[in-house]
Amino acid sequence: MSSKQTGPIASFVRFVVCGGGTGIASSAALVQLSGTMSMAVANAIVTVLSTLLANELHSRITFGNGRASLQVHLQSSGTAAVCYLFTTAAMLVLDAVAANPGALTEQAVYLSASGLAGVGRFVVLRIFVFARPKAAEPAETAAPALVAAKNPVAAPVFARTEVAVAA
Template identity: 60%
Template sequence: MSSPSLPSPSKPGPLSSFARFVVCGGGVGLLSSAAVPLLATTMPWALANALITVASTLLCTELHALFTFGTGRRPGLRQHLQSSGSAVAAYLATTSAMLVLHAVQPSPTLLREQAVYLTASGLAGIGRFLVLRLFVFAERKKQATPANVAPARPLGTLSVNALTTGPHVPAYSPMTPSLV
């Protein structure tokens, strides 16, 4: 007799996940857009963007696992590594956009820099959402085995049920002679 299982928390649908993604990722993105120019006063812009990208990716991966995609647990190393792959693509998009801006306009205003950075970040964010939802935090389905098929055991072993129901009869395997 098995005990009743507790209901699992419901996973948010695509629109709810996207809204949560915008709140979490967008909020951290806005903070990042303020932090990058401040940090860039002490180092090259691309390096400042890289440092902020690493910190914001770690924070966002935690938020997305717990809140955006409702996994019910903190992300593991696999999710952090996969998330960092999509963050590298976002970093390349924002850095490329800023390099193009500075090539076209050598001294852009802070307002223009912010507009370009946030636009590139928003577009990269849409791609990042899809990667995270479809691959990083997608629910993995375990391959189910039929209930009436017992796992294979080596010949000569006894099952717990064999003590009460009789000897174990091994299932047919191409490696064992047929019982017919």
């Protein structure tokens, strides 16, 4: 992957492919593990491992930042936890407002909430978690030094001290 960040549409497509692929693999792993242990334990194991895998894929493929650091894993996992809470809340609201929702209604609510949560997660990951620091423009960093060198009186106190010592 190139070191420069690509546009949001291409990143979003990679986000969906990586997340979707991880989801499909997780589903298969859950089925396999649930035959040998309780569903709750199997789900916990699959959730942790698939989140770590998705974080790594998003870092390397979706956003092209290379290997994910511990901080990135923690932040990205936090966004996944918020998505879980959002989808759970949507399902709880559905249960509170509909006495007996059908399977189609439940799936529509869950998938809608998952989609909204996924878009929100993508935005947070792109802007905050995987954002690359912008390089400082040379004119911005050099300008105060040039002003201080040409006019020591206009320079900040620390710059005047350095100019006076240098002179």
